[in-house]
Every structure is written in structure tokens, then in C-alpha cells.
């Protein structure tokens with residue numbers, strides 16, 4: 001399995017051949033940075049572990065070169081930082097018993113630009129090399145530009161697949177900016193409250209990101225717990241943790257709206273919902 005960047009890394013925790021490992025992926029997450037997968041698609045990691053024949057595939061598109069560094073990492077060069085982050089991502093794949101972990105190692109600037117051939121061919125090879133039942137992507141309303149760019153590159157790659165090869169379930173997950181505000185009809189609750197023995201450690205392996213005092217491990221778990229508590233669901237089917245996601249499948253149907261129209265529609269429903277409640281009680 002060969003990808004366009006010389007720094008690309010393909011890791012198969014159980015030592016199987018990479019193409020076979022990719023082919024058995026049932027839950028696939030394509031994210032921008034090391035640690036995004038474990039924050040946004042933890043429910044998919046758990047689903048793959050729970051299903052007979054399940055296999056989780058993780059893809060990190062960027063190299064992680066530009067990340068902030070502090071504490072023991074303060075003097076790291078870009079190369080050292082990339083190596084540290086690559087190894088942290090491999091450790092997460094071991095902990096979560098992924099079928100495969102691919103790190104494409106593209107510079108953020110390359111991914112942010114539409115039309116890069118290397119990024120397009122890498123993503124096309126990944127999406128056509130497996131037939132996952134669920135795909136986890138960033139969502140188009142994320143606050144991080146690189147996340148939005150990776151989402152756009154993934155959508156382009158998925159739209160270029162023949163209609164019969166497009167995954168049935170495509171979810172746009174929250175990382176930077178929560179999705180709890182979206183109306184229930186527009187969002188999906190992913191069960192991220194399982195396996196507490198794994199939930200913290202699989203985010204805490206990204207020590208280089210946490211070293212500066214940003215406790216992503218605590219924050220990710222706290223957000224899941226808060227969403228579960230503040231979501232008005234029936235007590236009987238309450239989850240211990242929720243990651244919110246947008247159902248992105250409409251973007252792959254025949255006659256799909258543009259991403260902008262898709263977003264506008266959801267924003268309009270959010271706005272109308274707030275104003276209707278206010279008008280009813282003011």
C-alpha cells in the first residue's frame with residue numbers, strides 16, 4: 001500500500017497485510033490530525049470492538065508538523081514532533097485494536113487547497129479499498145479550518161465513487177464546536193459512553209498535545225457526559241456519553257444539495273426553533 005507522501009505511515013496492529021486489513025474495515029474515520037479520531041469517533045471504535053468481524057480503520061490526513069509544543073516537547077523540531085505524534089497515533093491504534101491506522105502526512109496547507117492530486121488519490125484509494133458500514137468525518141460546521149478542509153476533500157472523494165459503492169452511513173462529528181445546538185431531526189447521538197477503561201487512556205496517549213495544559217482527555221469525556229445529561233431523552237434509554245454528529249448521507253444522494261445549502265438549511269431550522277419558542281412565551 002503506497003501513498004503519495006514519502007512520510008506516510010501505514011500501521012497494522014495485528015501484523016496482517018495492509019490491503020487485507022483495510023478491506024476488513026467496518027467503521028472508518030478520516031480526520032485531520034492525530035487525536036481527532038479518538039475524540040470524534042470513539043463510538044465507532046467501540047462499535048467495531050463490539051461487532052463480530054468488526055474492524056476499525058483510522059486515517060489521519062495531515063502531518064501534525066505545525067502543532068504547538070511545550071513542556072518536554074518545547075525544544076522539539078518539526079521532524080521530532082511529527083515522529084512523536086505518529087507514535088502516539090500508533091499507540092492509540094494498539095489500545096483500540098484497530099484493523100489499520102493510516103497517517104497520510106500531508107502539510108495542512110496542501111489539504112486546505114482544493115485539487116491537490118496526492119490528497120485526492122490517497123483518499124480515493126482508501127475509500128475504494130474498503131466497504132465500511134459507517135464512515136466518520138469532520139462536520140462542515142467545525143470551527144477549525146483544516147477540519148473543514150479535510151471534510152471537503154473526503155466528500156469530493158466519496159462523491160467520485162460509483163453510487164453503489166458509497167457508504168450507507170456517513171456522520172459528520174463534533175471536535176471544535178459542539179453540535180448539541182442542532183435540532184434532533186438533524187443530528188445523530190453516537191454512543192460514546194462505553195468502555196470507560198479505554199475512553200480516557202485512548203485520548204491520554206496523545207501526551208504531546210496535553211503537555212501544554214490542554215486536557216483533551218478530560219474535556220472529551222466531560223463533553224460526552226454533559227451531552228448525555230443535557231439531552232432530553234427518556235431515562236430508560238439514556239446513554240452515559242454522547243458524541244453528536246450530523247447525518248451527511250443527504251450530501252451523497254442523487255440531486256444532493258451543495259454543502260453550503262445543506263448547512264444553510266440546518267442553520268435556518270435552528271434559528272426558527274429559537275425564535276418560535278421565544279415568540280410563544282414572550
Ligand SMILES: [Zn+2]
Pocket residue numbers: 032033036144147175
Ligand atoms: Zn484536529
